[in-house]
Amino acid sequence: MHRIRTALVATTILAAAGAASATDLEVTHWWTSGGEAAAVKAFADAFNAAGNNWVDGAIAGSGDTARATMISRITGGDPMGATQFNHGRQAEELVEAGLMRDLTDVAEAEGWIDLVHPKGLLDACTVDGKIYCVPVNIHSWQWIWLSNKAFEDAGVPVPSNWDEFVAAAPALEAAGKIPLAMGQQSWQTSGAFQVLMVALAGPEVFQKVYGDHDAEVAAGPDVARVFKAADDARKMSQKSNVQDWNQATNLVITGKAGGQIMGDWAQGEFQVAGQVAGEHYTCLPGLGINEVISTGGDAFYFPKLDDEELSAAQAKLASLMLSKQVQVDFNLKKGSLPVRGDVDLAAANDCMKKGLEILAKGNIISDTNQLMSPDSLGQINDLFVEFFNDNNITPEDAQERFAQIVAAAD
Incomplete structure (x- = not known):
């Protein structure tokens, strides 16, 4: 009995020592919907299983709101352990100010340059030859999500492309459905416009406008066609009186709306709701016209911390986020690649498999966050909030303003 008691005491001491050595690391992000929360738990569980403690710093609201809070904390001397940004230039000034940790040692030790695909994702993390972030997924905007039930109720076939979707709108309205679900946040309306541009005008026009900042193309006939389609989208979404993107997705899930133009993160919401791709909902990459994948998505940056224990925890988290099993666990829940x-x-659903096939073919475009500064994109966002909320702004007037923003973009 004495030996058993001694063993129990020793086990208790070891467990306490292990708990005491666990490092708390605050991780900030804007993943707060049901599907997003399920996905971020995959990161937290892996980090905690490695002997550390994920302190969740979810910030409610849009990504723009969250980023403002994150940047304010980092520049104000109250940094978190790790923080989410999108692929691209959102953390550029923080890196240039010397506030973010250089992860090159971790990246080289684990061969990230050979693991990350497409290579441009790691390039977006690289400044002056040094790697400052961990890309964790590929999220593409280029999708429309359709409610099979809504079209069945309306007595029309599920569309196979954008033109068929527009043609089905009157039948949906007659059946009491909202043709196009759309939240009222600025990034949602401008994102829908970008999807329309790639689908209808093509990837080359998209690159000239957002990548090359070609104002002549932005003012030309190809983009005029896109603004006409945006006007159609505006009319079809008039009764979509929701704010958040996941609320709009829920309108599709419940059959109250015909469809939603939204990134593949919407898959997480369908999954949480128990819906099956191909049975309850249909996904059309590139609106069924131009099947491409934009290489947007999420990356994690690690502010510089003057604490060896916290720095070690940062390195461990960075490593785990790119590990094989965590990549699978996270992305299957997130709906991303x-x-x-x-x-x-192997467990990927039909829609994720479509995305993987497009990616394998190399049909990719850069995300707008990789092509324009946050300030320029903010001006475009503001324009589309006005356009979608004010029917007095004609497509021609909106296109003229758009071309002016593109001309001055950086």
């Missing part, structure tokens, strides 16, 4: 090309995604 992994940044590693060597992981097993």
Whole structure:
């Protein structure tokens, strides 16, 4: 009995020592919907299982709101342990100010340059030859999500492309459905416009406008066609009186709306609701016209911390986020594609498989966050909030203003 008691005491001491050595690391992000919360738990569980403690710093609201809070904390001397940004230039000034940790040592030790695909994702993390972030997924805007039930109720076939979707709008309205679900946040309306541009005008026009800042193309006939389609989208979404993107997704899930133009993160909401791709909902990459994947998504940056224990925890988290199993666990829940090309995604649903096939073909475009500064994109966002909320702004007037923003973009 004495030996058993001694063993129990020793076990208790070891457990206490292990708990005491666990490092708390605050991680800020804007993943607060049901599907997003399920996905971020995959990161937290892996980090905690490695002997540390994920302190969740979810910030409610849009990504723009969250980023403002994150940047304010970092520049104000109250940094978190790790923070989410999108692929691209959102953390550029923080890196240039010397406030973010250089992860090159971790990246080189684990061969990130050979693991991350497409390579441009790691390039977006690189400043002056040094790597400052961990890309964790590929999220593409280029999708429309359709409610099979809504079209069945309306007595029309599920569309196979954008033109068929527009043609079905009167039948949906007659059946009491909202043709197009759309939240009222600025990034949602401008994002829908970008999807329309790639689908209708093509990837080359998209690159000239957002990548090359070609104001002549932005003012030309190809983009005029896109603004006409945006006007159609505006009319079809008039009764979509919701704010958040996931509320709009829920209108599709419940059959109250015909469809939603939204990134593949919407898949997480369908999954949480128990819906099956191909049975309850249909997904059309590139609106069924131009099947491409934009290489947007999320990356994690690590502010510089003057604490060896916290720095070690940062390195561990960075490593885990790119590990094979965590990439699978996270992305299957998030609805996004992994940044590693060597992981097993046998459990992927029909829509994710479509995305993987497009990615494998190399049909990719850069995300707007990789092509324009946050300030320029903010001006475009503001324009589309006005356009979608004020029918007095004609497509021609909106296009003229758009071309002026593109001309001055950086």
